[in-house]
Amino acid sequence: xxFVTPNASKIVILGDSGVGKTSLALRFTHNEFHDLELxxxxxxxxxKSVHVADKDVHFSIWDTAGQERFQSLAPIYYRNSRAAxxxxxxxxxxxFHEAERWVDEMKRxxxxxxxxxxxxxxxxxxxxxxxxxxxAQEYALKNNLIFLETSAKTGEHVEDLFMKIAEMLxxxxxxxxxxxxxxxxxxxxxxxxxxxxxKEKKNCC
Amino acid sequence: MDKQxxxxxxxxxxxxxxxxxxxxxxxxxxxxxxxxQYLRVLPLxxxxxxxxxxxxxxxxxxxxxxxxxxxxxxxxxxxxxxQNTSNVSNSPxxxxxxxxxxxxxxxxGNSNQLQGMQSFGFSQDPEAQKxxxxxxxKNLMLYNFYQSRINSDxxxxxxxxxxxxxxxxxxxxxxxxxxxFNELMELRKKQNEEKIEKQLIxxxxxxTSKNPKKNETLxxxxxxxxxxxxxxxxxxxxxxxxxxxxxxxxxxxNHPFGRVVIKFIKRHLLDETKISERDLENExxxxxxxIARAKQxxxxxxxxxxxxxxxxxxxxxxxxxxIIEQLFDHxxxxxxxxxxxxxxxxxxxxxxxxxxxxxxxxxxxxxWLARNEYFYDQQEKQKQKEKExxxxxxxxxxxxxxxxxxxxxxxxxxxxxxxxxxxxxxxxxxxxxxxxxxxxxxxIxxxxxxxxxxxxxxxxxxxxxxxxxxxxxxxxxxxxxxxxxxxxxxxxxxxxxxxxxxxxxxxxxxxxxxxxxxxxxxxxNLQDEQEKEDLIQEQIDRxxxxxxxxxxxxxxxxxxxxxxxxxDEDEKEPEIDLSLVxxxxxxxxxxxxxxxxxxxxxxxxxxxxxxxxxxxxxxxxYSQFSDVPxxxxxxxxxxxxxxxxxxxVKANIPNxxxxxxxxxxxxxxxxxxxxxxxxxxxxxxVIQFLLSQQSKLSLSSLDQI
Numbered sequence: 001x002x003f004v005t006p007n008a009s010k011i012v013i014l015g016d017s018g019v020g021k022t023s024l025a026l027r028f029t030h031n032e033f034h035d036l037e038l039x040x041x042x043x044x045x046x047x048k049s050v051h052v053a054d055k056d057v058h059f060s061i062w063d064t065a066g067q068e069r070f071q072s073l074a075p076i077y078y079r080n081s082r083a084a085x086x087x088x089x090x091x092x093x094x095x096f097h098e099a100e101r102w103v104d105e106m107k108r109x110x111x112x113x114x115x116x117x118x119x120x121x122x123x124x125x126x127x128x129x130x131x132x133x134x135x136a137q138e139y140a141l142k143n144n145l146i147f148l149e150t151s152a153k154t155g156e157h158v159e160d161l162f163m164k165i166a167e168m169l170x171x172x173x174x175x176x177x178x179x180x181x182x183x184x185x186x187x188x189x190x191x192x193x194x195x196x197x198x199k200e201k202k203n204c205c
Numbered sequence: 206m207d208k209q210x211x212x213x214x215x216x217x218x219x220x221x222x223x224x225x226x227x228x229x230x231x232x233x234x235x236x237x238x239x240x241x242q243y244l245r246v247l248p249l250x251x252x253x254x255x256x257x258x259x260x261x262x263x264x265x266x267x268x269x270x271x272x273x274x275x276x277x278x279x280x281x282x283x284x285x286x287x288q289n290t291s292n293v294s295n296s297p298x299x300x301x302x303x304x305x306x307x308x309x310x311x312x313x314g315n316s317n318q319l320q321g322m323q324s325f326g327f328s329q330d331p332e333a334q335k336x337x338x339x340x341x342x343k344n345l346m347l348y349n350f351y352q353s354r355i356n357s358d359x360x361x362x363x364x365x366x367x368x369x370x371x372x373x374x375x376x377x378x379x380x381x382x383x384x385x386f387n388e389l390m391e392l393r394k395k396q397n398e399e400k401i402e403k404q405l406i407x408x409x410x411x412x413t414s415k416n417p418k419k420n421e422t423l424x425x426x427x428x429x430x431x432x433x434x435x436x437x438x439x440x441x442x443x444x445x446x447x448x449x450x451x452x453x454x455x456x457x458x459n460h461p462f463g464r465v466v467i468k469f470i471k472r473h474l475l476d477e478t479k480i481s482e483r484d485l486e487n488e489x490x491x492x493x494x495x496i497a498r499a500k501q502x503x504x505x506x507x508x509x510x511x512x513x514x515x516x517x518x519x520x521x522x523x524x525x526x527x528i529i530e531q532l533f534d535h536x537x538x539x540x541x542x543x544x545x546x547x548x549x550x551x552x553x554x555x556x557x558x559x560x561x562x563x564x565x566x567x568x569x570x571x572x573w574l575a576r577n578e579y580f581y582d583q584q585e586k587q588k589q590k591e592k593e594x595x596x597x598x599x600x601x602x603x604x605x606x607x608x609x610x611x612x613x614x615x616x617x618x619x620x621x622x623x624x625x626x627x628x629x630x631x632x633x634x635x636x637x638x639x640x641x642x643x644x645x646x647x648x649i650x651x652x653x654x655x656x657x658x659x660x661x662x663x664x665x666x667x668x669x670x671x672x673x674x675x676x677x678x679x680x681x682x683x684x685x686x687x688x689x690x691x692x693x694x695x696x697x698x699x700x701x702x703x704x705x706x707x708x709x710x711x712x713x714x715x716x717x718x719x720x721x722x723x724x725x726x727x728x729x730n731l732q733d734e735q736e737k738e739d740l741i742q743e744q745i746d747r748x749x750x751x752x753x754x755x756x757x758x759x760x761x762x763x764x765x766x767x768x769x770x771x772x773d774e775d776e777k778e779p780e781i782d783l784s785l786v787x788x789x790x791x792x793x794x795x796x797x798x799x800x801x802x803x804x805x806x807x808x809x810x811x812x813x814x815x816x817x818x819x820x821x822x823x824x825x826x827y828s829q830f831s832d833v834p835x836x837x838x839x840x841x842x843x844x845x846x847x848x849x850x851x852x853x854v855k856a857n858i859p860n861x862x863x864x865x866x867x868x869x870x871x872x873x874x875x876x877x878x879x880x881x882x883x884x885x886x887x888x889x890x891v892i893q894f895l896l897s898q899q900s901k902l903s904l905s906s907l908d909q910i
Contacts, residue, residue, distance in 0.1 A: 008878050022841025047879070060878050065846035065890070072897065073890045080877070 008058045009169055012078040014102045015087035016095040017066035020121040023152040024087060025061045028162050052166040059162065075109065083115040083165050088136075090120040090149065091128040096136065103143055115168045117146035117161060124151040332389055340382035347374045533803040540863035547862035547896070554895045555854045789848065792818035793856040800858055805871035808864070809881045816884050819848050842887070850891050865892055 013021045029046040046061040064070075064077045078084060084106050088099035099118060106116055118140045120131060133149060140147030146164050150157040351370065541548070796815040802808045823840050858864065868885050876882060 010878050017843045022843070025841075062883055063842040065842040067843065067847070070846060070890065070894065073893050076886050076889050076893065 008060060009082040010080060011059055011061045011083045011085060011165065012081045013061060013063055013085045013087060014074065014078070014106075015066055016089070016092075016098040019066065019087045019089045019092075019095050020152050021066065021087050022063050024085070024119070024121060024150065024158065025063055027152045027155055027158045029061065048162075050162060050166050052163055057166040057169060059166075074105070078106070078110065081110075082113070082169055083117065084110065085117045085119055085161070085165075087119045087121050088131065089122050090131045090133075091122055091125050093130045096120075096131045100139070103145065107143070113170045115146070115165055115170075116143075117148070117165060118143075119147075119161060120149040121152060123149040123156055124153050336382055336385045336389065340378055343378045347378065537863065537867060540867050541860050544860075544863045544866055548860050551861055551892060551895050554898050789819065789822050789852050789855070792816075792822060792852050796852060796856045797858060799864060800860070805868055808868055809872060809876070809884065812868075812884050812888065813880060815852070816845070816849070816887070819845055819852060823848060846887060846890060849887060850894060853888070853891050854895070862892060865889060 013025060015021050025046045029048045046063070047059060048061075049056055049058040051057075062077055062081070064074060084102075086099045086102045086106070088095040090096075103116060103118065106114060110116070118136065120133070120136055136149075137147055139145075146161070146168065148157045148161050148164070150161060152158065351374075792815045795811060795818050798811045799808050799815075802811060820840050823844055853861070865885070865888055869889075872881055872885065877885070
């Protein structure tokens with residue numbers, strides 16, 4: 001029995017408002033744009049599982065509010081997350097500066113294992129581009145970020161993005177949060193299970 | 206003398222302030238007052254006696270002070286006479302006065318205690334009042350009796366002795382009353398406990414009356430548990446057994462769990478007044494220890510279950526939920542007290558009587574942006590379509606021209622029909638063949654082939670008929686009639702031809718439609734089917750009209766541009782239609798149900814429902830603008846969070862912060878990664894937002910987010 005699903009990993013999508021955070025998540029989880037039945041979406045955070053390199057990775061993607069008034073409250077969203085997708089709009093320079101700010105914050109306050117991806121969205125509107133691809137690419141190289149330019153509209157590189165993140169995630173096992181004392185028995189059992197598993201593995205070896 | 210007494214009183218006052226036992230000190234003060242009054246009242250007949258009495262009084266006063274000091278230093282309550290004082294009182298010189306003072310102070314203490322007892326919680330108890338009244342009546346009787354004796358006896362010595370006797374009697378009287386009082390107190394306590402137990406039995410514990418084993422020890426209970434665990438291994442439905450077991454435990458007062466539960470319930474029944482901080486801490490400790498034990502207990506059972514059954518996860522959830530439900534009121538009281546400041550803070554951040562019903566929260570802005578985006582896309586698509594239409598129409602015009610030429614040819618041929626019937630037939634055949642070839646080039650081959658075959662057969666028949674008719678003509682030699690007949694037949698044939706041509710045209714149109722559809726699909730999937738149909742119909746109408754004006758296109762383009770201009774204006778100064786703005790009352794009602802639920806999972810469920818209701822209401826808001834398809838808007842956190850703030854503020858949930866904290870503490874950590882966690886953390890975002898507000902939040906300012 002498993003109390004914490006082994007490969008569940010939380011991903012936060014950060015970025016300025018109107019950058020296309022929600023549609024990116026929608027595109028990945030439903031592989032459709034605009035035509036999907038919205039009744040199934042909205043309240044639920046988006047979930048999808050991916051099979052990469054002989055392991056199943058189960059994503060739960062958390063959409064966040066990007067308005068300036070809520071920026072100070074972002075830690076509530078991104079705590080315990082394994083990866084952060086920071087989105088900017090390639091047709092808005094302001095959103096790229098905002099993304100840079102997010103990268104700094106995640107580097108400071110995020111976990112050491114945190115996978116950060118910088119995403120330039122709306123690549124289908126190449127005519128109105130304000131942020132050059134080279135600039136963003138160099139910035140991503142400096143800071144060890146995954147970098148891609150995606151289009152939630154056409155679906156370009158959206159799948160690639162999540163596959164890359166799945167590959168980059170450090171361990172298969174989900175991180176067990178520290179403050180589990182509130183739950184009856186669950187901690188002790190899951191820990192006991194881990195111990196048993198380890199024992200079994202040792203025996204096998 | 207007066208000075209000395211005054212000093213004495215002052216000293217006693219000082220002692221009172223210094224000593225820790227304030228009640229004792231107060232009693233001493235009262236006693237001293239009595240003493241001073243008593244000393245003054247004593248009648249003085251002679252001057253010598255007066256001098257003597259003054260000296261004695263002075264000495265007595267000193268002794269009094271000494272006694273009082275000793276009593277206070279020993280911290281003895283209730284003015285119990287000390288051995289020292291009795292030794293002093295036994296001495297021949299000062300015996301009576303000394304005894305008098307001690308008994309007096311003693312009786313004062315007793316009376317004070319009685320008065321205190323009367324005022325303390327027993328003022329409404331009739332029996333306690335009876336005791337008090339009896340004591341007072343006895344006192345009155347004694348007073349009257351001794352007063353008459355004192356008045357009748359002239360010697361001061363006897364007077365003082367009578368006084369002493371009187372005081373002794375009074376003291377005894379008070380002592381008896383006190384004893385009665387104590388007995389009554391104990392009786393009342395027992396009665397209270399019995400009452401509580403009865404209430405418990407009536408309300409909660411109906412099973413204990415069936416199994417009244419009061420002498421169950423912990424060992425027995427442990428044995429029981431062990432037996433239960435063994436039976437659990439063998440049973441097929443451990444879920445049920447666990448829940449039943451826990452229900453029985455929680456109702457058994459001898460079981461360590463049950464004791465805690467019953468204690469809480471007792472508290473709940475008794476607790477009409479507020480809980481003091483000490484009790485709170487004790488309760489916290491109890492709950493913690495209870496939860497710790499419950500944890501151990503459940504985890505042990507889990508391990509057993511784990512080996513036998515797979516579905517114990519659900520069972521454990523049920524048990525958790527059950528325990529929390531049982532203890533919810535007591536646990537939640539703690540949460541309310543612990544986070545009182547935060548709760549008050551949140552409530553101070555908004556005005557409950559704010560009548561603002563507008564909840565736009567920036568949705569309008571995003572709506573207009575999305576709308577603009579939609580029309581921009583639509584415009585580009587339309588341009589492409591129009592280009593394609595032009596191309597298609599040019600092609601069609603060419604084809605039509607060819608067809609018209611063919612028709613002209615046919616007409617010319619018809620004119621020559623009467624002259625060369627056979628030739629005409631051959632020509633028709635050729636035409637058909639040509640048409641068939643053209644048709645074969647088309648995508649829909651089979652249908653056309655079938656049609657062609659049918660047509661060919663008809664043609665053959667017609668030919669045969671014509672031949673027969675020609676034979677008849679030769680036989681009857683009625684040329685004119687035959688000519689007319691032939692003409693009619695030829696006309697019919699021509700009609701058939703025209704029909705075929707029309708069919709061809711329709712087929713071409715269908716081809717064009719298919720092409721258009723394919724092109725449209727390549728362009729985007731965004732277009733609705735209705736729009737497609739409309740466009741196709743328009744195309745068909747235009748094709749039917751044949752006459753196409755370029756001016757129409759220009760007009761349409763102008764219209765589109767004009768619409769864009771209008772949109773731009775709207776984006777700058779969007780007008781607010783109050784009728785269109787949603788009240789979100791539905792989601793508020795759902796959110797209010799949180800405080801009624803007694804379980805973390807149920808609370809979260811109602812929170813999720815409220816969240817979904819908000820999403821639906823936002824979607825309804827969008828759907829009022831019918832010109833843009835519903836699906837064009839993505840309803841994400843950007844939209845929902847401001848509305849959620851509005852809904853939370855308007856719902857005005859009591860103890861919101863403790864609700865949130867309770868949820869966070871009691872929801873399982875696995876759920877925190879999923880939907881439940883998402884909803885809870887967005888509620889936390891709302892709460893933190895409210896707390897971060899420096900001044901009161903006016904709801905109209907929310908619309909500017």
